[in-house]
Amino acid sequence: MTSLEKIRPIGWRSKIGVIVPASNTVNEAEFHKAAPDGVSFHFTRSPLHSDPAKDNFERMLNDLTKAMHDLAACNVDYATYACTAASMACPSDRLLKTMTDAGNVPANSTAQAITAALDALGATKIVMASPYTPETNEHEAHYLSDHGVEVLATAGLSLDTSLEEIQKISRVPPADVFTHACSVDHRDAEALLICCTDFNTFDSIEPLEAKLKKPVISSNSATLWHSLRDAGISDPIQGLGRLLQYH
Secondary structure, three states, X not given: OOOHHHOOOOOOOEEEEEEEEOOOOOHHHHHHHHOOOOEEEEEEEEOOOOOHHHHOOHHHHHHXXXXXXXXXXXXXXXXXXXXXXXXXXXXXXXXXXXXXXXXXOOEEEHHHHHHHHHHHHOOOEEEEEOOXXXXXXXXXXXXXXXXXXXXXXXXXXXXXXXXXXXXXXXOOXXXXXXXXXXXXXXXXXXXXXXXXXXXXXXXXXXXXHHHHOOOEEEHXXXXXXXXXXXXXXXXXXXXXXXXXXXX
């Protein structure tokens, strides 16, 4: 039995706050499973906005401010906004300034994490699988194009059309995520991206890399990686692909 004097408090290396959409049930579970020793994740929720640009992102940013106040009460060391579509919609400078001003801690978002991850992997031509509609996939492909990444093909499941449909995203089994992701592969793609922080991806990443012979990242694996590295945690993590093992 370990002596009590040798046991460190939870989150002794870093406490990382995470904001997820209200309906998200996957991100929290995946992050907790992958947490390195001494790192703890602390979650709060923010409403979904179907058209956040409608009021120039005012409601979305007000809700994020409230969520950051929750995380500030936890005294986190770092914060991330783990929502792919919304973080790709709102201008990054406004989004991150809102978070850092409200929480007084460094912050990132899934959008920022994805582009940083692809840069670390040297991937400028990718394919993208998601649970989204073609319209949402097109929006995200446009965002990536603006950041120097060409999306050669996309595949979606059209599950982001209503709250009832959105709630089905987390219920898609990893085996179906694997099959869905394989369907979009392209011989010229240098990496595969699986979008959506509410999609079960952690069990699929290494099998996909073994089959497709290329790096595979997901919204959650990229957000986890970027948040850890920004928070000063450089531990390699096994079982989640090349990004978290080698970068």
